[in-house]
Amino acid sequence: QSALTQPASVSGSPGQSITISCTGTSTDVGGYDYVSWYQQHPGTAPKVIIYDVSSRPSGVSNRFSGSKSGNTASLTISGLQAEDEADYFCGSYTTISTAWVFGGGTKVTVL
Amino acid sequence: QITLKESGPTVVKPTQTLTLTCTFSGFSLSTGGVGVGWIRQPPGKALEWLALIYWDDIERYGPSLKNRLTISKDTSKNQVILTLTNMGPVDTATYFCVRRRHYGDFYFDYWGQGTLVTVSS
Numbered sequence A: 001q002s003a004l005t006q007p008a009s010v011s012g013s014p015g016q017s018i019t020i021s022c023t024g025t026s027t028d029v030g031g032y033d034y035v036s037w038y039q040q041h042p043g044t045a046p047k048v049i050i051y052d053v054s055s056r057p058s059g060v061s062n063r064f065s066g067s068k069s070g071n072t073a074s075l076t077i078s079g080l081q082a083e084d085e086a087d088y089f090c091g092s093y094t095t096i097s098t099a100w101v102f103g104g105g106t107k108v109t110v111l
Numbered sequence B: 001q002i003t004l005k006e007s008g009p010t011v012v013k014p015t016q017t018l019t020l021t022c023t024f025s026g027f028s029l030s031t032g033g034v035g036v037g038w039i040r041q042p043p044g045k046a047l048e049w050l051a052l053i054y055w056d057d058i059e060r061y062g063p064s065l066k067n068r069l070t071i072s073k074d075t076s077k078n079q080v081i082l083t084l085t086n087m088g089p090v091d092t093a094t095y096f097c098v099r100r101r102h103y104g105d106f107y108f109d110y111w112g113q114g115t116l117v118t119v120s121s
Helices: none
Strands: A009-012 A018-023 A035-040 A047-050 A064-069 A072-077 A086-094 A099-102 A106-110 B003-007 B018-025 B035-041 B048-054 B059-061 B069-074 B079-084 B093-100 B115-119
Touching: A009 A018, A018 A086, A018 A106, A035 A064, A035 A072, A047 A064, A072 A086, A099 B048, B003 B093, B018 B035, B018 B093, B018 B115, B035 B069, B035 B079, B048 B069, B048 B079, B048 B093, B059 B069
Parallel strands: A009 A106
Antiparallel strands: A018 A072, A035 A047, A035 A086, A064 A072, A086 A099, A086 A106, B003 B018, B018 B079, B035 B048, B035 B093, B048 B059, B069 B079, B093 B115
8 A cells, every 4th residue: 555645845834823733535534434543753652632523632732633534634733832843753654554644744834 | 652562584595484573562463453463565666464363363364475484473471473484586576564543444553664584695
């Protein structure tokens, strides 16, 4: 199965909002509400910040929000903070071989 | 506190078999619905889901490598083992151990830090 497509990098100033896109197909992102987003700071384990398109795990800031339209999911970070500088990648369940597919990751830079 | 930690060789030779161990704590792989598995990321490329093993010994494999992969578990040791045969340069990647909290969840709620495996002669 093909990987999901994400922009390589996104940047913004503190306080701004940024959006990261994640484009798949009708067999993954578009077919199910099982999109998840992960944050990874250098040298640390990835952490889930959004699951099932728009749900946030306990303890995750409400500055992170998720949505989906058609075959494209989006992660929005509002009120950008220095601590948000990290890599973000999306994932989706797919019924092709009952597997998961992921994006290549987006590096977020806080200017 | 839930943690997962990967261990294994950092360098393997072409054609060799890679064996990685995930040692976890804070939960049990005998709890109904729980799964532990592996995801890898080649340098500069997308993550690739490899395999999962569930509390009831059910194994699931990603389509591209299923003929080369074996996943197993030792519940008493809180370990999950992944073997990947016939390693080649394209298998150079960071390998992550992950937990799927329940088969009703379609995401991975805990990840290890990952271990970089390089294939080189």
